[in-house]
Amino acid sequence: MHKPLNALLGILLFTLGVGLVDFLIVMDHQLKEKFQKNLAEIDLVIGAKGSPLQMILSSMYHIDNPTGNISLESVKAFRNPKHPLISNTIPLSIGDSYNGFRIIGTEEKILETYKTELVDGAMWKEDFDVVIGSSVQKRLGLKLGDTFHSSHGFVMEDHTMHDDVSPFKVVGILGSSGSVLDQLILTNTSSIWAVHGIEGHDHGDGHDHEDEHDHDHDHADDGHAHDDLEAELPEELEITSLLVQFKNKKSYQALNMLRGINENTDLMAASPALELNRLYDMMGVGTDALRNLALIIALVSALSIFVSLFNSLKERKYELAIMRVMGGSQGKLFSLMSWEGLIIGILGTLSGILAAHIFMEVFAGVLEHKYKYPFTGLNFYKEEIVLVVVALLIAFLASVIPAIKASRIDIHNTLAKG
Amino acid sequence: MLTTKNLSYSYGTQKIEFPDISIERGSQALVLGNSGKGKTTFLHLLGGLMKIQSGSIHINGKDMAKLSKKEMDQFRGDHIGIVFQSPHFIRSISMLENLRVAASLSKTKVEDAFINSLMEKLQVTTLASKLPEQLSQGEKQRFSIARALINKPLLILADEPTSALDDENCDKVFELLSEAAKAQNASLLIVTHDGRLKSLMNHQIVLN
Structure with a gap:
């Protein structure tokens, strides 16, 4: 030219x-691809009433704030191993973070659900033991035995630090699965309760050892009056949401469960697949x-x-x-x-x-x-x-x-x- | 080699009749005529650049009227070389590349050595890497002669090749054209109203 x-x-x-x-x-x-991969065959998410999409985003993809908390008691029925429709449930306690990575209180079987395995260390045995995702490990350079304090919410600021309780200790590191677990710090549910001053069952004695850090025990805790709650009953224990897998995804009753929960209880149920389609549309x-x-x-x-x-x-x-x-x-x-x-x-x-x-x-x-x-x-x-x-x-x-x-x-x- | 018979061409109602001509292989002729006598039309008809309306042209025994458009393109590319009054080249490429493109359009196999010898003969070797716009009119005309000769044609047609040139260049260009045609045993037909050429060629055809 x-x-x-x-x-x-x-x-x-x-x-x-x-x-x-x-x-x-x-x-x-x-x-x-990522959204689909993280569906992890979860059929239903149950949580506090609010926006179903927000609940899915926060509980499945960990990119939005949770809709609120629900009592453990209110979802007890779904966690019954003899439930005719449900094969598996995983509780999630969301709300704290470390350096921008979310700390999730949950159960060990979440690894299996997301097809992820430990590559180093072991699963948590006590409260404040954490297992970290591969991206967390890479970004923060944490090693086994490292300890840290979490902060309340998803932004790291001085006044939101939970530095009045025992620090978390890294006991295990997950392999990379390309799922959202890569980006999470996992621990047991009672650790989250302990951080927020709620005495759960099976509370370990991890308060006193591993205390290499100087704890400012006089630090005024904003909003977490844990001393008053110590006496409360296990029935008041809360989680953020419950991930549910059905025995038979196509059964009529299972499909009706979503509507049943939303209409007849204070809980909200949402289907990740449906909400995802709504998101795609938007x-x-x-x-x-x-x-x-x-x-x-x-x-x-x-x-x-x-x-x-x-x-x-x-x-x-x-x-x-x-x-x-x-x-x-x-x-x-x-x-x-x-x-x-x-x-x-x-x-x-x-x-x-x-x-x-x-x-x-x-x-x-x-x-x-x-x-x-x-x-x-x-x-x-x-x-x-x-x-x-x-x-x-x-x-x-x-x-x-x-x-x-x-x-x-x-x-x-x-x-x-x- | 080249013969025409009863050749005529009409632009609307205006009809131009051309004399019958016959030119031997390797011979040279001048076609003279004032403006408007159809000199360019005659040359374009001979070169197969326009369709024959009536009459016939035979080149090397071939009836031009019977060739399809595509065959005509091919025949022209292989056997005819044309030099125009104002030489046009592809502006974005060098003179040497222009000659190579010309060579590639013809079926005749052309080697670089031949292109070089042509440029040498026309004394333009030093200008090979120049772009067309960097050359003078006379220099361009020499290249256009080289281009017309590149397919080793049987017939060279030249349309007013010298009228845009000064006396010195006129003589030189004519000489080069004539020499090159002789060297390749090609027939040369020059169409012109340039009086300076009259004294240089014996065989003259006048269009009325």
């Missing part, structure tokens, strides 16, 4: 359009808007190819006529001209896809922290092949009319006037 700036503009526009679409494809794919609006924008950019870039080729026809009519004189057939000129558009398309498409993946890789860290899942720019997907084909087709179509005009140039008239 004689005008490199025109070609550059075409390539740039093409890069932008293809890059945006491709980024959406990669992002969409990985988000859905995200879809934003994705669609972006996709349409990308489409407009792609069309503009096609138009720029068309216009620059069309304009160059006028300037290059002598060159084209001369090529005919020298034996170039009409087909030859057609293919020369359409190749020019295609080359712009090919370069733009390649750089667009490259840009999308580099962008994804660069922002993987930011996204991982926000969404609690690792992202990568190194995965390629089937949809991208479709994208490439469509992009090249657009580039070709944009050059078809100029190419036809080029092939039909009147040699005699052009050269007789030149």
